[in-house]
Amino acid sequence: MHLTVRTRAALTLALGATCALTFQALALPAAHAAGGTAATGAATAQGAATSQVGAAEDTVARQLAAALAGPDFRAQVRSAALASRQVGLASLTAGKSAPAALTGAVTAAESRIARAKGLGTAAGPLLQVRLGADSMKAALTAGTVPLVAVATGDDKAATVTAYDSAGRAHTLSATRTPKQAVYVVDLDEDKATAAGLAQVDKALGKSGLSSAAAPAATGGFWTTKVDSVYLNDDEEPWILGDAEIYSIVTGFGQDGKVRVDTVDMPYLDDDHTTYYPNQILVNWSNYKYNLADVVMMEADSDTNYAALAKALADALLTITDQGTYIPLVDAILDAIPSNWWTNDDDYVDSWYTLGVNSAGTLNGARGNGRLTVEPYWVAEL
Numbered sequence: 523m524h525l526t527v528r529t530r531a532a533l534t535l536a537l538g539a540t541c542a543l544t545f546q547a548l549a550l551p552a553a554h555a556a557g558g559t560a561a562t563g564a565a566t567a568q569g570a571a572t573s574q575v576g577a578a579e580d581t582v583a584r585q586l587a588a589a590l591a592g593p594d595f596r597a598q599v600r601s602a603a604l605a606s607r608q609v610g611l612a613s614l615t616a617g618k619s620a621p622a623a624l625t626g627a628v629t630a631a632e633s634r635i636a637r638a639k640g641l642g643t644a645a646g647p648l649l650q651v652r653l654g655a656d657s658m659k660a661a662l663t664a665g666t667v668p669l670v671a672v673a674t675g676d677d678k679a680a681t682v683t684a685y686d687s688a689g690r691a692h693t694l695s696a697t698r699t700p701k702q703a704v705y706v707v708d709l710d711e712d713k714a715t716a717a718g719l720a721q722v723d724k725a726l727g728k729s730g731l732s733s734a735a736a737p738a739a740t741g742g743f744w745t746t747k748v749d750s751v752y753l754n755d756d757e758e759p760w761i762l763g764d765a766e767i768y769s770i771v772t773g774f775g776q777d778g779k780v781r782v783d784t785v786d787m788p789y790l791d792d793d794h795t796t797y798y799p800n801q802i803l804v805n806w807s808n809y810k811y812n813l814a815d816v817v818m819m820e821a822d823s824d825t826n827y828a829a830l831a832k833a834l835a836d837a838l839l840t841i842t843d844q845g846t847y848i849p850l851v852d853a854i855l856d857a858i859p860s861n862w863w864t865n866d867d868d869y870v871d872s873w874y875t876l877g878v879n880s881a882g883t884l885n886g887a888r889g890n891g892r893l894t895v896e897p898y899w900v901a902e903l
Contacts, residue, residue, distance in 0.1 A: 574638035578631035579672045583707045585627040587670035587685035594619040612647035640828025645717035654704040662703040673708030699760040711766035712788045718827035719784040725831035743807035747898035753793045764791035766821040773814035818870040
């Protein structure tokens with residue numbers, strides 16, 4: 523289930539004591555809504571991503587619904603959907619029973635989505651299909667022809683459109699799980715997020731925001747390790763699948779420039795659940811000061827990672843180490859378009875002024891998340 527708190531009126535982006543990227547639950551100033559030149563360009567890219575990804579998924583959903591009229595292909599999809607929570611459409615359409623129209627639609631959509639998300643060919647096939655909810659398994663009998671819907675990017679939508687094998691559109695409730703079987707077309711967000719963050723890190727490195735090499739540590743280096751993570755229940759609709767969570771860690775690098783590191787958290791699928799990842803969150807050898815901030819986000823299907831990297835770089839490239847706190851709220855808000863906080867990456871929570879000695883349970887500033895952390899020494903082999 524997605525963990526969404528994307529309401530625009532509840533978001534502010536700030537940089538903490540180490541010039542770190544941090545979000546607060548405040549209203550966005552109206553003056554920042556328009557943004558500057560960089561924001562305008564990023565907004566255009568993001569708007570294009572939104573329309574292209576949704577349109578591509580909708581085309582595939584219609585073609586998949588039509589393909590289910592064929593008993594052989596319908597049986598293949600049913601068997602795969604019952605055996606796995608998520609099934610890659612590229613693998614399903616590789617078989618002889620898949621209609622050529624569906625195979626062509628999936629191939630074209632994959633290319634279109636990769637471009638819209640700024641991924642190129644790095645991620646590989648992303649489109650997948652899944653049963654809308656486990657409760658639908660009983661209704662997915664051998665003779666059933668399921669409807670096909672698209673995982674909407676609008677968490678506030680009251681209804682969902684689904685297609686039948688004859689091409690007719692049906693309106694379903696987004697909040698009440700249907701009793702009939704419904705397949706959902708969406709993206710493998712774990713794969714997309716991992717590839718996207720790799721692209722962001724690469725772009726930020728080229729911009730000088732994460733490329734500074736740390737001095738050789740004698741015997742190892744200190745880190746902050748996450749022992750457990752808990753996120754509150756946000757009660758998302760059935761149409762949405764697992765959450766795709768990542769964190770942005772930022773502070774001053776060894777070269778005195780702002781440093782941004784991304785940390786993928788693909789295991790954080792469900793809210794109201796405690797996870798025990800034993801994951802390194804902060805590598806303190808990368809930072810000049812004993813302070814860094816953490817922002818936890820949820821990725822959405824419309825995220826354009828190339829635009830995200832550009833927005834961060836444009837906002838942070840001119841910041842230099844002044845040896846004291848530097849407020850950069852205006853610079854960040856001007857760089858990142860306001861529409862990103864309505865239909866794209868969701869702000870989950872933030873943790874301020876994390877230090878090398880931080881330990882124990884830390885509640886997020888928004889009260890939506892809880893981390894248990896400890897200092898952890900990584901020794902040389």
